[in-house]
Amino acid sequence: MVRKRAQAAVLGALALAATVAVGACGSDGNTPHRAPANTTTMAGPTAPGPTDGWGPGMWGGMMGPGMMGGAWNSWAPGMMGPGMTGNWWLPGDGVRVQSLDQARGRATVFADRLGLRVGEVMQFSRNFYAELHAADGRPATEVLVNPSDGAVQIEYGPAMMWNTAYGMHFGSQDQARVSPDQAREIADRWLRDHGNTHTAGDPEPYPGYYTLHTMQAGSITGMLSVNATTGQVWEHTWHGTYIATSPH
Numbered sequence: 001m002v003r004k005r006a007q008a009a010v011l012g013a014l015a016l017a018a019t020v021a022v023g024a025c026g027s028d029g030n031t032p033h034r035a036p037a038n039t040t041t042m043a044g045p046t047a048p049g050p051t052d053g054w055g056p057g058m059w060g061g062m063m064g065p066g067m068m069g070g071a072w073n074s075w076a077p078g079m080m081g082p083g084m085t086g087n088w089w090l091p092g093d094g095v096r097v098q099s100l101d102q103a104r105g106r107a108t109v110f111a112d113r114l115g116l117r118v119g120e121v122m123q124f125s126r127n128f129y130a131e132l133h134a135a136d137g138r139p140a141t142e143v144l145v146n147p148s149d150g151a152v153q154i155e156y157g158p159a160m161m162w163n164t165a166y167g168m169h170f171g172s173q174d175q176a177r178v179s180p181d182q183a184r185e186i187a188d189r190w191l192r193d194h195g196n197t198h199t200a201g202d203p204e205p206y207p208g209y210y211t212l213h214t215m216q217a218g219s220i221t222g223m224l225s226v227n228a229t230t231g232q233v234w235e236h237t238w239h240g241t242y243i244a245t246s247p248h
Contacts, residue, residue, distance in 0.1 A: 092149030125240030
């Protein structure tokens with residue numbers, strides 16, 4: 001019971017950090033959770049820079065040692081304390097990550113702690129992204145790999161805020177009301193409504209939400225997620241420019 005309460009406290013702190021760093025709701029932030037058709041937008045930072053989409057660099061200056069319990073620019077380790085950091089954070093080894101294979105290796109170290117395995121790995125201008133799958137192949141969660149030192153964290157945004165197995169809403173009993181086909185329709189409509197000529201790719205069903213690539217002329221341009229209960233849309237604006245993919 002104590003451990004569960006501690007985990008809940010950690011996830012609540014992560015949610016607060018994600019809200020500060022990523023930027024909250026696209027509408028007024030208080031839209032009731034109704035039918036999937038009434039989608040709202042959630043978006044993240046767009047500042048330039050090779051690692052500006054990486055959590056510690058973004059959050060350290062805002063939060064500092066008082067909240068984090070550690071040095072400036074440290075995120076989860078100080079906040080979570082020994083014994084709990086492994087579930088949501090893997091400190092870097094000081095080696096720059098410059099390839100998809102390196103990113104897969106770091107993501108694998110993180111995934112092993114959760115009994116998961118690494119699926120698709122993607123390289124962006126600001127970070128590396130990796131899918132983590134359960135032993136039966138089902139998508140479990142998403143992580144970011146810091147290119148500057150190899151640190152790994154649960155991806156902020158949907159993976160942290162919406163995931164019902166590895167995020168803030170762990171254990172949620174909310175029923176999924178959005179099917180994969182509906183998620184793609186919602187994503188396409190969101191893109192059109194925002195004057196975007198990109199289209200949504202195939203939805204990956206994570207616990208509590210879907211993540212979809214955005215496509216143009218058959219090429220990946222980015223990604224967004226659709227909440228499986230509310231139909232809210234959250235664009236992954238923290239990645240930067242897409243570079244390459246390493247499949248499963």
